[in-house]
Amino acid sequence: MxxxxxxxxxxxxxxxxxxxxxxxxxxxxxxxxxxxxxxxxxxxxxxxxxxxxxxxxxxxxxxxxxxxxxxxxxxxxxxxxxxxxxxxxxxxxxxxxxxxxxxxxxxxxxxxxxxxxxxxxxxxxxxxxxxxxxxxxxxxxxxxxxxxxxxxxxxxxPAVKALLGTLxxxxxxxxxxxxxxxxxxxxxxxxxxxxxxxxxxxxxxxxxxxxxxxxxxxxxxxxxxxxxxxxxxxxxxxxxxxxxxxxxxxxxxxxxxxxxxxxxxxxxxxxxxxxxxxxxxxxxxxxxxxxxxxxxxxxxxxxxLPRPVKGAKAGGRPHHLDSSALATPSLAISCAAREALHQADVVESMLLGMLEVIRKNDLKLAEDLRKMDDTVDELYSAIKYYLTKISREALGEEESRRWTDIISFTINMEQIGDIVERVLIDIEDKKIKPGRSFSEAGMAEICELHQRLIDNLRLSMSVFLNGSVRDAQKLLEEKARFRDLERAYATTHLGRLSDRTMQSMETSSLHIDLISDLKRINSHICSIAYPILDSAGALAPNRLRQSVLLDDVSR
Incomplete structure (x- = not known):
């Protein structure tokens, strides 16, 4: 034995x-x-x-x-x-x-x-x-x-010899x-x-x-x-x-x-x-x-094994979380990054649709957009689970940082999706159903903030994909500008209330909450820049070693 x-x-x-x-x-x-x-x-x-x-x-x-x-x-x-x-x-x-x-x-x-x-x-x-x-x-x-x-x-x-002889x-x-x-x-x-x-x-x-x-x-x-x-x-x-x-x-x-x-x-x-x-x-x-x-x-x-007809898959798109790539960690990291970019695409669609809901009071579109948040959540869970199956000890220093960047990126996208869903519910309850509308000036302010938000989201996707330090710095600069705009528009809204503008008075609560939520979304978008700048040594304890952020602190 x-x-x-x-x-x-x-x-x-x-x-x-x-x-x-x-x-x-x-x-x-x-x-x-x-x-x-x-x-x-x-x-x-x-x-x-x-x-x-x-x-x-x-x-x-x-x-x-x-x-x-x-x-x-x-x-x-x-x-x-x-x-x-x-x-x-x-x-x-x-x-x-x-x-x-x-x-x-x-x-x-x-x-x-x-x-x-x-x-x-x-x-x-x-x-x-x-x-x-x-x-x-x-x-x-x-x-x-x-x-x-x-x-x-x-x-x-002897016993083994006898056994082998019978084979x-x-x-x-x-x-x-x-x-x-x-x-x-x-x-x-x-x-x-x-x-x-x-x-x-x-x-x-x-x-x-x-x-x-x-x-x-x-x-x-x-x-x-x-x-x-x-x-x-x-x-x-x-x-x-x-x-x-x-x-x-x-x-x-x-x-x-x-x-x-x-x-x-x-x-x-x-x-x-x-x-x-x-x-x-x-x-x-x-x-x-x-x-x-x-x-x-x-x-x-x-x-x-015929390939499925285009569009037969959910969403008509390829799914990048390939389980066979897990044997090669660097390849698996790339697959997770591609799926994270798709998650960001879904979030962008939600943000673009949100403005249409505000403009056209489209309840059906609002419902469809809120369902898209479930897709964002599912993608976040799938990416997170996929990344946990990659052996961390198998990753080099650069790949380990990329692993962390992907997790951070998907968390931010998931939280943005949650905020957009809550915003849509507020728009339905406080604007569409009561039959209210923003003032012309208020709507212009919301459109300005929304356009900056979309631009910053697309810039953040570029930062995530390419790791450009220059673009990451630009993204944080945009964070400061967006915050200043939000404060300025809150002040002008209070001015319209002082002038007894009826539309502003009816939508005051929604307007203040909306521009505040847009600022929160922008903060999640811009936070994607921090890991890139930290890896490049461009962050100090008080964030960026740049004069623009020193101005940011002073404000």
Whole structure:
């Protein structure tokens, strides 16, 4: 029992080490890998080569599938090119299996020691994350040696020898077991390495090992399909197409396993080498055979998963919170930012409609605008929940600031939506239903403040998108001007009351509340500038190091 537990622990360590390497590389080089992929995909052959290179580094064809799927979802590359990348990705992960099949156990202590030192000393930096990668590599190499040692002890036991002697090959069962193991472990690479080690230790026969390898390949394709199951159709098409390649490849290779054992096996080295080379050659042949079929398979996939007709989605727009992008934090941050801008677009529509309600006393429009606040709230909740699923420790300093900026931006937009909803209710109760109207001068003041509000909202969206310090400073200057206007218009309104202007007297309460609410909305809009200025070092304890804000304080 002790030796069996040792074997299970070694297998778990191998899977965990693979996870550390994959996530660590994505955290450090995720943005660069996405840049390489997006720049190098000009034709099918370049796409395949880029898939080989990126996946050899990431050590996971599933991770590459998620990155490429997000590209297709954003319309950056076409589906046939994405499928060509995936053919290369499968070759890349099989190349890493060949590398790890060599006896590199002597590197394990060095990698673990160096990795721990780097990780502990610089944990929140890229240096620390590289240390995490080294720890993962060291654990993988250590786990492979532990698997060999544990299986050696187990197979020497008479009972285990008798059990192994009763095993018979059932190719379909082996493929199924290999696929299940790859899905459960979230790594076909780990399962292929484990299979090669077990075969080399005579725990499983060579023909069984080859069946498990075919199953692991199939499982990696199935894993990507399951991971993107809740994503947009465009995102799900890439893993499905890759799974089609794997199904066809396994269907063609399965009957040839016997020929491989009879005619190719004698020319290869040890058993472990035979297993990993079978894995590599399988993926090479699949890539060579199907590189010319990417267009055909893309058409099949589009028939199986047709893209929705434009406007079929809620609001007739794409949703940017792509769950498959969460594996690459920098990409997920970009998705959240795009959705936050859509939230701001909805808020802008509410503000524009609010003035129409005031002018035309349109109760139906007021009701529609108040319903839009529910959309703003739903977007805020969705963005917030999406951001919480991004690992904060996976973010660099700049990405962490961006994470905070997005949260701040969406909170401000949600609060603006709430204020607009309350304003609309007041307009209905105090103006439209009683049949009152603002004076001509009062209406002109409201229109002036409203136009400045819209301009400031659009400027704040630009600040959020581009992070321009100059625009952020301008936004805070507008905050001071807006406050001065609000005070001035409150004074002129009191003057109209002194002159006994009937319309002003009837709408006095609403008028004062309205311009005060517009100022509050403007404050939420302008607060978007603070994180940008703070990051640039342009904020002092008394806010801006600018004369205009010194004037602001003096007023």
């Amino acid at each position: 002790k030796h069996l537990l040792n074997l299970l622990a070694a297998i778990a360590l191998l899977v965990w080490g693979t996870h550390l390497v994959r996530t660590g590389i994505l955290r450090v080089f995720g943005a660069s890998l996405r840049h390489v992929l997006s720049r190098s995909i000009s034709n099918r052959f370049n796409a395949t080569l880029s898939g080989v290179g990126v996946t050899a580094l990431v050590q996971s064809s599933t991770a590459t599938a998620l990155i490429v799927s997000s590209f297709v979802g954003q319309g950056l590359i076409t589906l046939p090119l994405a499928l060509a990348v995936m053919l290369g990705a499968d070759i890349g992960t099989s190349l890493m299996a060949v590398v790890f099949s060599f006896d590199l156990s002597w590197l394990s202590p060095l990698f673990i020691f160096a990795g721990v030192v780097l990780f502990i000393s610089r944990q929140s930096t890229n240096v620390g994350r590289i240390g995490r990668i080294l720890i993962g590599l060291g654990l993988m190499l250590l786990a492979l040696r532990l698997v060999t040692d544990s299986t050696g002890v187990l197979t020497s036991h 018979s090959s059932d190719l379909l069962l082996e493929i199924t077991v290999g696929a299940v193991l790859a899905v459960v472990s979230y790594s076909s690479l780990a399962i292929v390495l484990l299979t090669a080690t077990l075969a080399a230790s005579n725990v499983i026969p060579l023909d069984v090992a080859l069946g498990l390898v075919l199953g692991a390949n199939l499982g990696s394709g199935l894993l990507a399909v399951l991971t993107t199951a809740k994503s947009a159709v465009e995102v799900r098409q890439v893993p499905l197409g890759n799974l089609v390649f794997k199904l066809l490849g396994v269907a063609m290779a399965a009957p040839l396993v016997g020929l491989w054992l009879r005619h190719v096996r004698p020319y290869l080295g040890d058993i472990a080498t035979t297993v990993v080379l079978f894995h590599l050659i399988f993926n090479l042949l699949v890539g060579l055979v199907f590189i010319g079929w990417t267009q055909v398979v893309a058409r099949w996939v589009e028939k199986l």
